[in-house]
Amino acid sequence: xxxxxxxxxxxxxxxxxxxxxxxxxxxxxxxxxxxxxxxxxxxxxxxxxxxxxxxxxxxxxxxxxxxxxxxxxxxxxxxxxxxxxxxxxxxxxxxxxxxxxxxxxxxxxxxxxxxxxxxxxxxxxxxxxxxxxxxxxxxxxxxxxxxxxxxxxxxxxxxxxxxxxxxxxxxxxxxxxxxxxxxxxxxxxxxxxxxxxxxxxxxxxxxxxxxxxxxxxxxxxxxxxxxxxxxxxxxxxxxxxxxxxxxxxxxxxxxxxxxxxxxxxxxxxxxxxxxxxxxxxxxxxxxxxxxxxxxxxxxxxxxxxxxxxxxxxxxxxxxxxxxxxxxxxxxxxxxxxxxxxxxxxxxxxxxxxxxxxxxxxxxxxxxxxxxxxxxxxxxxxxxxxx
Numbered sequence: 001x002x003x004x005x006x007x008x009x010x011x012x013x014x015x016x017x018x019x020x021x022x023x024x025x026x027x028x029x030x031x032x033x034x035x036x037x038x039x040x041x042x043x044x045x046x047x048x049x050x051x052x053x054x055x056x057x058x059x060x061x062x063x064x065x066x067x068x069x070x071x072x073x074x075x076x077x078x079x080x081x082x083x084x085x086x087x088x089x090x091x092x093x094x095x096x097x098x099x100x101x102x103x104x105x106x107x108x109x110x111x112x113x114x115x116x117x118x119x120x121x122x123x124x125x126x127x128x129x130x131x132x133x134x135x136x137x138x139x140x141x142x143x144x145x146x147x148x149x150x151x152x153x154x155x156x157x158x159x160x161x162x163x164x165x166x167x168x169x170x171x172x173x174x175x176x177x178x179x180x181x182x183x184x185x186x187x188x189x190x191x192x193x194x195x196x197x198x199x200x201x202x203x204x205x206x207x208x209x210x211x212x213x214x215x216x217x218x219x220x221x222x223x224x225x226x227x228x229x230x231x232x233x234x235x236x237x238x239x240x241x242x243x244x245x246x247x248x249x250x251x252x253x254x255x256x257x258x259x260x261x262x263x264x265x266x267x268x269x270x271x272x273x274x275x276x277x278x279x280x281x282x283x284x285x286x287x288x289x290x291x292x293x294x295x296x297x298x299x300x301x302x303x304x305x306x307x308x309x310x311x312x313x314x315x316x317x318x319x320x321x322x323x324x325x326x327x328x329x330x331x332x333x334x335x336x337x338x339x340x341x342x343x344x345x346x347x348x349x350x351x352x353x354x355x356x357x358x359x360x361x362x363x364x365x366x367x368x369x370x371x372x373x374x375x376x377x378x379x380x381x382x383x384x385x386x
Contacts (some may be wrong), residue, residue, distance in 0.1 A: 001375050004029060005038025005357050007347065008328045014038070018353030018375030026347065036369040039328045040345045041078025041354025043335040044309045045159065045236060045261065046117055046208070048083050049268030050075070055082045056267075060095040065102030069109040071271075073379035075264075075308035076368040078354040079114040079344055081159055083265075086120030086133040089145060096153040103156070111374055114341055115158030118149065119207065122172070123187035124163045128214035131187055132295055132303040134283075141172035150179075157181060158339060161207040163188035164198035177202030182339055184236070187212040188223060195226045199233060205338055206235040208265055210244045210252060215300060228255040234338045236263045239315045240307035242292045246319035253322060261338060262312045262330040267304035269293055279303060310358070314366035324360065 003016050013035060017025040048056050053068035065082070072080050084095050096116065103110040124130055125138045141162065150157050160176055161184045162169055173183050185198055186207025206227045213224060227233055235256050239249055243265070253260050264270075269277055269287050276296060279285045284296040285303040293306040309331060316327040336345030343352040353375035360366045371379040 001372075001377075003038060003355055003357065003370075003372065004032065005036050006031075008037050008039040009325045009347070016347070016355065018355075018372070021353050021374035023347070023349055023351050023353050026349065036357040036359050037324075038347075038355060038357050040332040040347050040351070040356070041372065042076045042309055042313075042328075042331040042356050043114065043339075043341070043345060044072070044075075044077045044080040044264050044266075044331070045335050045339065046083050046119070046263040046265045047072065047077075047080045048085065048266060048304055049270070050266050050308060051271040052268055054268035055095050055099065056085050056087070058091065060098040062098060062102055062105070065099050066106050066109055069102065069106070069112045070378070072112060072308075073371040073373070074368060076310050076356040076358055076371055077112075077308075078356065078371060078373050078378075079112060079341070081115050081117035082113060083117040083119050086123060086137050088137055089148075092118070092121075093149055093152045096149055096157070100152065100154040100156060103154070108373060108378065113156070114344065115339065116153055116156045117159040117161070118146075118157055119161040119186070122160075122162045122166055122169065124165065124189050126189055126214075129163070129187050129189045129212055131212040132285075132301055133187060140167045141169055143172065143175060146172075146176075159184060159205075161186040162198075162203075163190060164203065165190040165194045170194075170197050170201050173198055173201040173203050185227065185233070189214065190223050192221050192223075192226050195223060195230070199230055204232065204234060205261075206233050208238050208243065208263065209235040210248060211238065211302065228252060231259070234259045234261055234334065236261045237312075238263060238265045238305055239312035239320065240264070240291065240305045241311070241315050241319065242290075242307075243302060243305065246315070249316070249320045253316075253320060258329075258334070260330055261334045262309065262316060262327065264307060264309040264312060265305045266308050267293065267306065270306045270308055272306070310366050310368060314360070314364065317360075318364045 183203040184205035332345040355372035357370040
């Protein structure tokens with residue numbers, strides 16, 4: 001199969017041939033009016049749900065797993081980490097078992113899920129850093145508990161978010177890294193020394209930096225500055241227009257330079273009508289018409305995002321002012337580096353045949369034209385360029 005588009009990184013018009021799921025050729029062609037931009041398939045490292053599908057409900061179903069995976073294709077996402085948040089041992093285990101079953105039963109789901117992200121329950125229990133996570137289930141790290149979860153997941157847990165100030169956290173981080181699992185720091189109020197110990201133990205990421213924190217912080221030092229300054233931490237950011245103001249994101253992007261990653265942190269209410277809903281993340285939440293999702297108990301506390309990844313890419317360009325190449329690198333090249341996904345996130349011979357084709361016009365609206373998974377079109381908004 002062949003796809004024609006303008007490379008997101010150079011603007012050159014190319015024809016890309018994918019055979020047996022692998023990019024076999026990338027040839028320059030004459031520019032054609034109306035062809036979309038083309039990039040490697042986008043990667044989202046933090047997805048709780050979308051379009052009514054949820055991996056954090058009381059019972060995760062096979063329909064949730066398959067539906068969520070396939071709904072990602074309409075967002076330009078070919079690879080993602082379903083993200084399980086703080087809950088009871090049994091609820092977490094059941095969700096992981098169902099994700100594993102979805103991977104076993106559906107080939108597209110297996111290709112789309114590049115790992116599972118466990119965000120909690122080993123987080124700060126303090127208001128602010130805790131975010132919308134349920135305090136009742138927050139606890140200290142437990143290797144035996146985690147091993148049971150990993151078994152339920154078929155070994156697919158590849159990313160864990162943890163607050164390094166919790167008792168036993170540093171040893172737990174070291175153990176996770178020895179198992180080949182990436183560790184991200186988040187929902188934390190750790191001191192400078194605790195953060196440094198976590199990085200020395202192998203933590204390599206920050207989860208939605210700038211969020212999951214106290215509304216008011218000391219001018220300096222504080223745990224946001226510390227993570228921004230640490231060159232050994234890549235940082236994930238939510239650029240949905242609600243989690244971090246554009247001027248703050250601009251400063252944070254400049255601090256992290258080529259070390260920032262865009263994620264959606266989307267929950268099941270993404271794409272749904274405004275209103276109040278029951279949620280495992282935040283108990284009762286309200287979705288506003290502008291896409292902001294907050295807890296009813298405290299409107300200052302966000303409850304995940306109701307925007308999918310293309311909104312973060314567009315906002316990073318339009319509101320923050322970075323280049324299209326930088327924004328797309330932040331959902332392709334950089335998550336690949338962070339997670340060791342060697343075959344993904346590249347437009348080069350021998351890379352996975354995952355492609356995202358999109359329109360980004362003068363009105364600054366970004367829309368997904370087509371999504372290609374292993375050389376097969378899995379979403380097309382209109383005419384396919386083949």
